[in-house]
């Protein structure tokens with residue numbers, strides 16, 4: 001059963017992570033996927049972090065590309081639940097309730 | 107404490123992720139334009155300084171000119187590449203696009219871009235000065251060098267009943283043919299009636 005979603009007024013606030021966000025690295029090493037509920041509006045969401053704008057691998061002069069080093073520290077995740085939280089400014093690029101939180105990378 | 111800047115950089119990271127292809131294409135376009143301009147650079151350096159203009163110089167000056175041009179080319183090339191690098195950057199290359207990483211990467215990129223721009227400016231100024239120096243050398247040097255060089259006029263063989271005279275053709279009209287013979291430029295006039303034939307030659 002999906003968790004209930006609270007249509008709270010839009011507010012940009014830093015919160016402690018809720019539930020147990022899972023941080024998973026993709027098989028090819030190019031992505032981190034953070035899955036977990038929003039601590040504010042409780043929407044379940046997936047947040048992705050990619051390696052590099054120009055692709056993940058750096059060729060050594062056209063040679064083999066190596067796998068990127070792991071992300072250390074934590075990843076800042078923000079709510080992208082997609083619900084029309086009230087009071088969200090129309091010019092805001094946000095698509096969620098405004099909350100953001102840190103998820104440590106294992 | 108709510109640190110909105112950190113969220114903004116996380117948002118920038120998500121945006122970069124979505125626009126990766128556009129960003130790469132733009133960058134490629136910038137490099138293409140830059141590299142096309144570099145091709146023009148070769149033209150500028152070597153058309154300004156054609157081979158003919160160095161041909162008459164003494165060896166020392168010829169080598170000086172060549173060295174100046176090679177130096178100028180290397181500097182202008184470095185400068186142009188650095189300018190392209192500064193204009194098209196590589197923010198977000200080889201790093202995780204998470205907020206905090208991006209924040210420090212942006213600061214690094216700003217510093218780096220400024221450094222690269224300084225390099226580009228210096229290289230271009232010195233490179234252009236070298237081109238100008240090379241041109242100046244060719245203006246000044248041949249004036250002194252020309253005296254001990256071969257005459258510029260056409261060489262001819264003038265055949266007369268008493269023999270053949272070879273030299274630089276100075277004047278030829280209905281009365282006579284005048285040629286300059288020998289290194290010191292002694293003029294010799296041969297009346298038209300004596301001339302049996304006049305043949306161009308590459309050397310005497």
Ligand SMILES: [Zn+2]
Nearest residue numbers: 041081083097
């Ligand atoms: Zn929500």
Ligand SMILES: [Zn+2]
Nearest residue numbers: 038041079097
């Ligand atoms: Zn939310």
